[in-house]
Amino acid sequence: MSDVARKRKRANELNGSQWTKYSISVWSDIRKSAEERSLKHPAMFPESLITRLIQCFTTSDDKVILDPFMGSGTTLLAAKNMGRHGIGFETNREYVELAETRLSQQSLFGEDDYEIHNASAQEIPNILAPESADFCVTSPPYWNILNQKRTADNKEIRNYGNIDGDLSLIDNYHEFIDALGLIFQGVYKVLKQGKYCIVNVMDLRKGSRFYPFHSDLARKMEDIGFIFDDIIIWDRRLDYNNLRALGYPSVFRLNKVHEFLLIFKKP
Numbered sequence: 001m002s003d004v005a006r007k008r009k010r011a012n013e014l015n016g017s018q019w020t021k022y023s024i025s026v027w028s029d030i031r032k033s034a035e036e037r038s039l040k041h042p043a044m045f046p047e048s049l050i051t052r053l054i055q056c057f058t059t060s061d062d063k064v065i066l067d068p069f070m071g072s073g074t075t076l077l078a079a080k081n082m083g084r085h086g087i088g089f090e091t092n093r094e095y096v097e098l099a100e101t102r103l104s105q106q107s108l109f110g111e112d113d114y115e116i117h118n119a120s121a122q123e124i125p126n127i128l129a130p131e132s133a134d135f136c137v138t139s140p141p142y143w144n145i146l147n148q149k150r151t152a153d154n155k156e157i158r159n160y161g162n163i164d165g166d167l168s169l170i171d172n173y174h175e176f177i178d179a180l181g182l183i184f185q186g187v188y189k190v191l192k193q194g195k196y197c198i199v200n201v202m203d204l205r206k207g208s209r210f211y212p213f214h215s216d217l218a219r220k221m222e223d224i225g226f227i228f229d230d231i232i233i234w235d236r237r238l239d240y241n242n243l244r245a246l247g248y249p250s251v252f253r254l255n256k257v258h259e260f261l262l263i264f265k266k267p
């Protein structure tokens with residue numbers, strides 16, 4: 001077998017012990033750094049989460065890393081620090097500026113090898129070439145939940161600025177899932193065959209109604225053509241320190257301390 005053929009067969013460049021550790025389906029050791037906790041975005045990824053996902057689901061030949069809901073630019077930062085080319089879409093200009101500042105402060109690889117579009121992710125198939133991305137990792141808005149009064153912890157509302165095109169402005173849950181579906185149709189077009197798309201979501205509750213966001217989105221992704229390949233549970237107990245007796249004493253409610261990393265693959 002030639003070197004090229006052998007390399008092509010590899011899923012990633014992890015060694016055996018990393019492979020075993022990261023293959024455990026609950027990730028409990030990932031949390032934001034102090035710097036990440038201080039930044040003004042209500043729902044940022046820790047860079048270490050994205051680094052690990054890129055390590056697990058790509059090789060160093062997979063250069064183009066797409067984040068349709070870029071926020072503060074964590075995906076692009078992780079991509080850049082791994083010598084990859086990140087592409088982000090974001091509707092809110094303030095977050096685009098935050099991402100640019102973060103990216104300019106850290107330049108392990110010298111050049112500014114990233115691309116930011118201050119545009120809706122709906123534009124992805126109009127801006128990017130078909131089958132041009134090697135990996136997609138993202139966290140969409142969690143419906144309009146950030147615009148709701150926070151009854152669990154009474155904290156002040158922090159939303160994404162309610163900018164035109166922001167999906168969290170859609171009040172009807174089914175319309176919101178459909179709009180997400182349209183965006184992931186575009187992602188499907190620009191992703192290369194056999195490549196992965198990881199979507200971070202959390203299930204939602206509004207009063208007495210439970211919304212299984214992860215399964216509703218997974219069904220939509222399968223309709224688009226993605227293979228629903230697996231789930232990693234991101235255990236966030238280290239970050240969530242506001243646990244209370246929700247619903248006590250009339251109805252037993254769960255304190256959600258996990259999020260989903262839904263693993264999709266383009267056949």
Ligand SMILES: C[S@@+](CC[C@H](N)C(=O)[O-])C[C@H]1O[C@@H](n2cnc3c(N)ncnc32)[C@H](O)[C@@H]1O
Nearest residue numbers: 044045069071072074090091120121160166167
């Ligand atoms: C959960 S946050 C992503 C946070 C990001 N992972 C980070 O590390 O900062 C979702 C982001 O999607 C943005 N957004 C909402 N609708 C959008 C759309 N149609 N196209 C692109 N971005 C959108 C919001 O402004 C918000 O910053």
